[in-house]
Amino acid sequence: MQKLTERIDDLKQRIAAWGKRIRRYTERSTRFNQNRLFQSDQKRLYKSLERPIVSGTGPAPNQADMVAFWRSLWSEPVNHNEGPWMEVVASQCASITPMDPVIITPDDVAEAVRRAPNWKSPGLDGLHHYWLKGFMVCHSVLARQFQEALNQKSLPSLFTTGITHLVPKDQGATDPSKYRPITSLTLHEIATVLEEDDDFSNQRQDFDIFLLPPDTANDYQTDEDSGEEDNVSINNLPGSLLRAPAELAASTSMEKPETEDQTPPEFQEPLKKRVMNYNWRKRDLQLRPIVWKPLYHTPIERSPIEWFSLLFSEEVFEMLTIETNRYLARKLLSADVKIEEMKCLVGILLVSGYCQVSRRRMYWENASDSRNSLIASALSRDRFTLIYSNIHVADNLNLDTSDKFAKVRPLLKVLTMRFLEHCPHKENHSVDEAMVPYFGHHGCKQFIRGKPIRYGYKLWVGATSGGYIAWFEPYQGASTFTNAQYSQLGLGASVVLSYADQLATLGYGKNYHLFIDNFFTGLPLVHELTERGFRVTGTIRENRSGKCPLLSNKEAKTKERGFYDYRISDDIIICKWHDNSIVSVCSNAVDVDPVHKTERYSQQLKKENICFSTSSHSTIQ
Numbered sequence: 001m002q003k004l005t006e007r008i009d010d011l012k013q014r015i016a017a018w019g020k021r022i023r024r025y026t027e028r029s030t031r032f033n034q035n036r037l038f039q040s041d042q043k044r045l046y047k048s049l050e051r052p053i054v055s056g057t058g059p060a061p062n063q064a065d066m067v068a069f070w071r072s073l074w075s076e077p078v079n080h081n082e083g084p085w086m087e088v089v090a091s092q093c094a095s096i097t098p099m100d101p102v103i104i105t106p107d108d109v110a111e112a113v114r115r116a117p118n119w120k121s122p123g124l125d126g127l128h129h130y131w132l133k134g135f136m137v138c139h140s141v142l143a144r145q146f147q148e149a150l151n152q153k154s155l156p157s158l159f160t161t162g163i164t165h166l167v168p169k170d171q172g173a174t175d176p177s178k179y180r181p182i183t184s185l186t187l188h189e190i191a192t193v194l195e196e197d198d199d200f201s202n203q204r205q206d207f208d209i210f211l212l213p214p215d216t217a218n219d220y221q222t223d224e225d226s227g228e229e230d231n232v233s234i235n236n237l238p239g240s241l242l243r244a245p246a247e248l249a250a251s252t253s254m255e256k257p258e259t260e261d262q263t264p265p266e267f268q269e270p271l272k273k274r275v276m277n278y279n280w281r282k283r284d285l286q287l288r289p290i291v292w293k294p295l296y297h298t299p300i301e302r303s304p305i306e307w308f309s310l311l312f313s314e315e316v317f318e319m320l321t322i323e324t325n326r327y328l329a330r331k332l333l334s335a336d337v338k339i340e341e342m343k344c345l346v347g348i349l350l351v352s353g354y355c356q357v358s359r360r361r362m363y364w365e366n367a368s369d370s371r372n373s374l375i376a377s378a379l380s381r382d383r384f385t386l387i388y389s390n391i392h393v394a395d396n397l398n399l400d401t402s403d404k405f406a407k408v409r410p411l412l413k414v415l416t417m418r419f420l421e422h423c424p425h426k427e428n429h430s431v432d433e434a435m436v437p438y439f440g441h442h443g444c445k446q447f448i449r450g451k452p453i454r455y456g457y458k459l460w461v462g463a464t465s466g467g468y469i470a471w472f473e474p475y476q477g478a479s480t481f482t483n484a485q486y487s488q489l490g491l492g493a494s495v496v497l498s499y500a501d502q503l504a505t506l507g508y509g510k511n512y513h514l515f516i517d518n519f520f521t522g523l524p525l526v527h528e529l530t531e532r533g534f535r536v537t538g539t540i541r542e543n544r545s546g547k548c549p550l551l552s553n554k555e556a557k558t559k560e561r562g563f564y565d566y567r568i569s570d571d572i573i574i575c576k577w578h579d580n581s582i583v584s585v586c587s588n589a590v591d592v593d594p595v596h597k598t599e600r601y602s603q604q605l606k607k608e609n610i611c612f613s614t615s616s617h618s619t620i621q
Helices: 002-040 042-049 063-074 085-093 106-115 129-134 138-152 187-196 198-202 304-311 314-330 339-354 360-364 373-378 381-390 409-421 484-489 491-504 523-532
Strands: 165-168 179-182 205-211 245-252 428-437 455-464 469-474 513-516 535-539 564-569 572-578 582-587
Touching: 002 042, 106 129, 106 138, 129 138, 304 409, 314 339, 314 381, 314 409, 339 360, 339 373, 339 381, 360 373, 360 381, 409 469, 428 491, 455 491, 469 491, 484 491, 484 523, 491 513, 491 523, 523 535, 523 572, 523 582
Parallel strands: 428 513, 513 535
Antiparallel strands: 165 179, 205 245, 428 455, 455 469, 535 582, 564 572, 572 582
16 A cells, blocks of 8 residues: 555656646747748747737716726725734833934835845835846835835825726626726736827837736746847847737926928938949059158157056046946846956956957965966956956947947047048058957857958948957948948948048048048049048949959959959059959059059969078079
């Protein structure tokens, strides 16, 4: 009998374990199917999330009976007989000296909420402590309401009143007791109403949706949205949040309608492309004399940290410290990061690039072969981990959703401004792309075959002939930050013109010479830069040469090596010559003559270098 009981208990445990497995598999498969359905048919997904409707348009109940029934439950005062113990307690407390007046501050509310468990509701409204901890702006309101309740010896109205809707439980219900009181709609229902009702779209109103925690908030495993962590969109929310209670608040705008002149730039029609007529002639470019005035100054002796501070200034460290502390406060972590600690963290990251170990924690180990006393004495391991895992340069609640680099945009702006401010005075500049290695997950990560760095972020870079980066802009597809008025010229031209605008702000004139490759070069761009006073030289693709009457690349390959031809129109020259391959160059600053010779290996003659050891190590051909 005992073995039978043990066997039954064992089977019960196995059944419970298998039931848990099945439920977990069902939940995961449901989430997977919902995500896949969302990609293919959103309308069908939303309909699948709707609960069966059991109430319809039947006869309306008598309003007087409805008010009388529910008012008797909620509005009539109730007298409680507390019993004789109240008088006993009152007589015992009569001899106690009254306490001093109490002033409740927002800090008191924050301290009380901090100690409370996250997913416990303190009141009838069902709002969990988690939200009270995060929305610190509510602490002052709660402090004032608690103070009023203490002074007036009565509860505030928010604990006793509310807006409630009565929904019939059955079809055609007229009995007031057959109605269910609800206080809010689900997020999906609110979103559906806003999408399907034309009145909402025609009204000039601002809508805010306040979302309460879902039913699965306390589960050991919760649903995750399919979007980015902080750029939350309703299109990426899981089913549990779409079914969660929510409230809609609308505020009517009293502003006058905007006129046509006030149309935002993103809705304006793009500028039309200028139709250029070219008169190609075979003659050399007549260059106008341009005097480049170099700047002479006495070299300033600076230490390495002073040179670094010119670019990574105090403004950067203050921004890092402020935004990191703000993010930690929202996570309810009181770290109080100092500027000195942020400088130590940046220094540790720089040192880790030169002195590499397999794990960063090894810098703080006691083993002599891995410990770095400079790093260990600058910042403790746990302190470094806390700051490094929460470092921020932007406020997550005020991000530009159209910018995929919004989280680092403030840092990029400051660095670009510093780079330009201390840019060396050079005549020749280059605009090209550069790769920053990155192997994580991000929508802007690029793969470019044939590059030394194939995976990572692509940057548009403007640099001097000495290799100094004066300007950069991360590539993010069609939403790359360039001047909107250049969009009709294409992405490549927009990048070059944006860099030209930055050079014009330096105050040294516009006699700069820009060098670009065939991705950027086009005749409209060269015309625009010529009108602005910039010089430009770049390789050009055959289909962008404006029907220049030069030999095609296929025909030029049949010519002998060293063959070249050129045409000019409106102070713009295009030259094509046969080198290792066919090369075409467009410029407004470089002429053809005089022609110089250069050494190339001839495949036809096949002359080879014969090397033998002599006293002078000479080479004989």
